[in-house]
Amino acid sequence: AIDTYGVGKVVASGNPEFEKGDIVGGLLSWGEYSVIKPGGMLNKLNPMGFPLSYHVGVLAFSGLTAYAGFFEICKPKKGEKVFVSAASGSVGSLVGQYAKLFGCYVVGCAGSQDKVALLKEKLSFDDAFNYKEVKDLKSTLKRYFPDGIDIYFDNVGGEMQGAAVDNMNISGRVAVCGVISEYTDYEKRAAPSMMDVIYKRIKIQGFLAGDYLNKFADFFTTTSDHLRTGNIKPLEDISKGVESIPSAFISLFRAQNVGKKMVKIAEE
Amino acid sequence: AIDTYGVGKVVASGNPEFEKGDIVGGLLSWGEYSVIKPGGMLNKLNPMGFPLSYHVGVLAFSGLTAYAGFFEICKPKKGEKVFVSAASGSVGSLVGQYAKLFGCYVVGCAGSQDKVALLKEKLSFDDAFNYKEVKDLKSTLKRYFPDGIDIYFDNVGGEMQGAAVDNMNISGRVAVCGVISEYTDYEKRAAPSMMDVIYKRIKIQGFLAGDYLNKFADFFTTTSDHLRTGNIKPLEDISKGVESIPSAFISLFRAQNVGKKMVKIAEE
Numbered sequence: 001a002i003d004t005y006g007v008g009k010v011v012a013s014g015n016p017e018f019e020k021g022d023i024v025g026g027l028l029s030w031g032e033y034s035v036i037k038p039g040g041m042l043n044k045l046n047p048m049g050f051p052l053s054y055h056v057g058v059l060a061f062s063g064l065t066a067y068a069g070f071f072e073i074c075k076p077k078k079g080e081k082v083f084v085s086a087a088s089g090s091v092g093s094l095v096g097q098y099a100k101l102f103g104c105y106v107v108g109c110a111g112s113q114d115k116v117a118l119l120k121e122k123l124s125f126d127d128a129f130n131y132k133e134v135k136d137l138k139s140t141l142k143r144y145f146p147d148g149i150d151i152y153f154d155n156v157g158g159e160m161q162g163a164a165v166d167n168m169n170i171s172g173r174v175a176v177c178g179v180i181s182e183y184t185d186y187e188k189r190a191a192p193s194m195m196d197v198i199y200k201r202i203k204i205q206g207f208l209a210g211d212y213l214n215k216f217a218d219f220f221t222t223t224s225d226h227l228r229t230g231n232i233k234p235l236e237d238i239s240k241g242v243e244s245i246p247s248a249f250i251s252l253f254r255a256q257n258v259g260k261k262m263v264k265i266a267e268e
Numbered sequence: 269a270i271d272t273y274g275v276g277k278v279v280a281s282g283n284p285e286f287e288k289g290d291i292v293g294g295l296l297s298w299g300e301y302s303v304i305k306p307g308g309m310l311n312k313l314n315p316m317g318f319p320l321s322y323h324v325g326v327l328a329f330s331g332l333t334a335y336a337g338f339f340e341i342c343k344p345k346k347g348e349k350v351f352v353s354a355a356s357g358s359v360g361s362l363v364g365q366y367a368k369l370f371g372c373y374v375v376g377c378a379g380s381q382d383k384v385a386l387l388k389e390k391l392s393f394d395d396a397f398n399y400k401e402v403k404d405l406k407s408t409l410k411r412y413f414p415d416g417i418d419i420y421f422d423n424v425g426g427e428m429q430g431a432a433v434d435n436m437n438i439s440g441r442v443a444v445c446g447v448i449s450e451y452t453d454y455e456k457r458a459a460p461s462m463m464d465v466i467y468k469r470i471k472i473q474g475f476l477a478g479d480y481l482n483k484f485a486d487f488f489t490t491t492s493d494h495l496r497t498g499n500i501k502p503l504e505d506i507s508k509g510v511e512s513i514p515s516a517f518i519s520l521f522r523a524q525n526v527g528k529k530m531v532k533i534a535e536e
Binding site: 154157158161176177178179191192194195196197198199200201202203204205206207208211 | 422425426429444445446447459460462463464465466467468469470471472473474475476479
């Protein structure tokens with residue numbers, strides 16, 4: 001069985017901590033039923049009035065990744081200029097929204113006109129562009145950031161990272177969250193100019209959300225408040241049924257998803 | 269006139285703050301005599317019993333660069349494994365010595381057997397190698413660091429940076445101090461694997477010593493104490509006379525210097 005992070009309902013339990021009917025979140029396997037052995041990563045979950053899907057995406061690791069990456073790695077200041085790549089993805093879409101709520105100027109890029117429209121209209125990004133329609137990334141970023149980029153939240157690596165560093169201000173920060181370009185090679189792998197990194201004292205830092213579990217409570221409270229007031233709009237892309245699992249993965253690698261890609265195995 | 273950081277003796281002064289015979293350090297121009305206008309960067313200098321050359325190198329910007337880069341950017345812990353490139357250069361040679369005195373394990377690389385011997389014998393590096401004799405940087409670093417690199421003090425950029433990141437431990441730090449490879453293109457420019465940067469939570473950070481003037485007093489006291497006890501041995505490569513200026517620059521770009529390259533214009 002292949003493991004995944006998921007949410008489910010207990011149908012039978014030999015463990016006194018869990019009862020039939022409990023909602024749980026944790027490491028499940030792909031499929032209609034999972035058998036969790038003692039020592040497995042599983043917790044009871046209080047949905048708190050939110051759809052269960054929120055507890056897989058925006059209120060789980062995708063959200064924590066965006067929150068910790070933006071606040072802990074990028075250490076933003078109000079008014080700073082933030083660029084987010086793969087901005088309609090599960091993490092990027094949240095980073096942009098956290099950054100806007102915090103008082104930054106935010107531009108995102110994505111791979112279609114529909115995604116760009118979504119970023120500007122639904123998620124209130126200050127601006128957005130379709131990177132597939134762009135010939136020269138460096139001059140494009142110069143146009144969107146005439147005063148330079150302070151923070152680049154990097155979900156793609158490669159050429160985009162090089163172009164962002166070229167446009168970065170002094171003391172700029174790059175949070176390296178994902179490297180779509182290295183998975184699929186659809187962009188050439190490219191090096192940021194280390195001369196720029198030195199003269200502009202740029203910090204490029206990789207991170208994993210798992211290192212920030214001590215921030216989970218902060219993250220959860222802040223994010224659920226914003227979800228209740230409608231200040232944060234989670235993007236979800238849910239396909240249905242075990243049979244949709246392979247196509248879900250394919251759409252992920254083809255970047256066809258908008259927001260968090262999830263598979264719903266059964267109705268609640 | 270081309271400016272440079274230098275030390276000189278006042279031969280005439282229209283400024284009451286400076287008298288004939290004062291030793292001064294600051295922004296001078298290349299040549300036997302410099303005229304410093306009001307507002308120029310110039311300070312009286314107390315040699316404190318050290319050769320004047322120390323006040324151009326080990327006790328000036330080269331030293332501060334090594335000190336701030338190692339302690340402020342790399343934030344070392346005792347016992348960590350440190351790799352220094354261009355380790356026989358003005359900055360690298362000091363980084364290695366600071367790291368050893370601090371209690372780290374230090375390996376340097378340099379471009380000749382003589383330089384390698386110097387690092388091991390005179391400067392007490394734990395080990396050193398000649399990068400020009402190496403076919404595969406990645407596996408070479410693996411051999412010198414079987415338990416991985418915690419800190420890479422990068423004076424060259426390029427391929428060496430990629431190979432160091434490949435060998436880095438979790439939470440590794442790269443201080444980007446110089447990029448010889450980007451100046452001269454003698455190495456191919458190469459990208460570190462961003463996948464490694466993420467999974468190993470690596471920080472790659474550029475810096476300039478000028479941002480750490482607030483650490484100058486610490487640096488100066490620590491370093492002059494080590495110089496007096498002989499715990500730090502400055503490497504100096506001094507050529508003589510105005511006529512040696514062009515060849516001094518050439519030797520620098522050919523990496524023929526050992527330690528801080530300086531030109532002595534006149535006897536004290």
